Amino acid sequence: MRNEIFILLTIILITGCASSKIPEKELITFDDIQCAYYEKPEDLFDSVLYSKSITEYSEFLIGKKIFLDPGHGGQDRKNISPNGKVVEADINLIVAKYLTGFLEHAGAEVELSRASDETVSLEDRALLANKSKTDFFISIHHNSTEDTTRNWVNYTAAFYHANPGDYEYDYFEHSLARYIQRDLSYTLRNSGGLGSFDGTYSDYLIKPNEGFYVLREVKIPAVLIECSFFTSRLEQQRLQIEEFNKIEAWGIFKGIANFLKTGYPLLTLNQVRSVKINDNLKLIVDVDSKKNINTNSIKVLLNKDEINYIFDEKNKSLEINLNDAAPGKYELRIILSDEENMFNYPFTRQIIIK
Ligand SMILES: [Zn+2]
CATH class of the missing domain: 2.60.40.10 (Immunoglobulins)
Known part of the structure; x- marks a missing residue:
């Protein structure tokens, strides 16, 4: 009896497998599929939940002044995705504009280094921020890798200035970077990479003893966000969708808002x-x-x-x-x-x- 059941099961399993086998020519890979996977945060797309979030965060954002710096633009439009559809300067600006909307909706004031596709030097970005009387500075970028064979590289990173222990290093800045990094990488379902345990990085890692110009020269607390890699064969596909750029902005907004909600001395x-x-x-x-x-x-x-x-x-x-x-x-x-x-x-x- 037991043997009969076993034989029957074996037949079912074999026929089951055989009937679901995909002919080899129909196999698809990520290289040729238009794959743009992302989650839509319900507190952004459900209007009731959105209003509730904004109202709750308003308590901590009203009266705050934030300087946003969409990277590149104008004559600097050379950073383009492999499929040619994503220009870094443009998506930085789209994210910054959505983020401006969320922050203003919650009662904060926002100043931008540029609000259109125009050339603004790094010197001018720092000068504008330093005379802005804002509370902190957030530079928005998307990352790239020069090696075209590494088109699978993708992670979210938040940079702070200098190394812990240096006089130039600022703990407050690092905390702000941590909050934005956590909420942005979670919202994008994109990890912080292997170079750090929490996805935050010193700018000395990229430019030793010097750091990024804006993080060094801006005198208010400043962080620089690399939302994700436009050189990634998968990421480029969702970066070209404006709804996804809006989701990126929501991730940064949540990081800022949760940082302010936690509070600091x-x-x-x-x-x-x-x-x-x-x-x-x-x-x-x-x-x-x-x-x-x-x-x-x-x-x-x-x-x-x-x-x-x-x-x-x-x-x-x-x-x-x-x-x-x-x-x-x-x-x-x-x-x-x-x-x-x-x-x-x-x-x-x-x-x-x-
Ligand atoms: Zn950039």
Whole structure:
């Protein structure tokens, strides 16, 4: 009896396999198929869920000013996909425009380095950002590989300036890069690549000790996003679809919004309580934070050297005595983080002691 069942099953399995076998000439590969796979985030395409998201994020975005920098454009239109249908300059601008729409809808103010297909030098992009009085700078790009045999390379990357430990490195910038990277790569279903564990990269990796011009020269916190590779044989197909560019913008928007929702400490010099009596100069810096401050994280730097301070945990304020500092010009910088490892918005002040 058992043998009969086994034979019967074997016959069914064999005939089953035989009937579903695809003749070899009908096999298709990713090289010749028009394959544009992407998910449509329901909180973007369902109007009720979209309104709910925007309303929830508005609480954290109202009053914020963001500078967007769509890379390339004008005379710089040389970055083109292998199928000839994607010009990097154009998709950077489309993504930036959708992102502007989402940010403004949620109550933020946006400034752009370019709003059309025009030439803007890197110098001008940095100058525009530095005089913009915006809170942070986001440069939007798409990546490429020069080696045409590597047309399978595709990942999402977010760049910050310098290496951790360098004076130029900024923790706040790195956190912002992490948030955008997480939400963008998830939205695109595109990983962060093998070069880093969280998809964020130092710009020194590409340009050692120098970094990207805009990240180095822009004085507000700045990140540069490489959404994906336009040289990828698969990615080029979805990058040419505007609906997908809109989804890219949604991924960046969610990263910015979630970063602001998490919140970060904000430092301000207390003008009333900071005093100079005779030769005693005392600065008071107030720390505005909804969360507790990690007291081990506090660093007060005077011309790059760590100096002493007193932290009043109850009132969340720092007292810095500069009595020992000789007359001269100084840069005061304060770095700290809250209990969730969110670092303060960069606080750097130029001080002249007479
Ligand atoms: Zn680019």
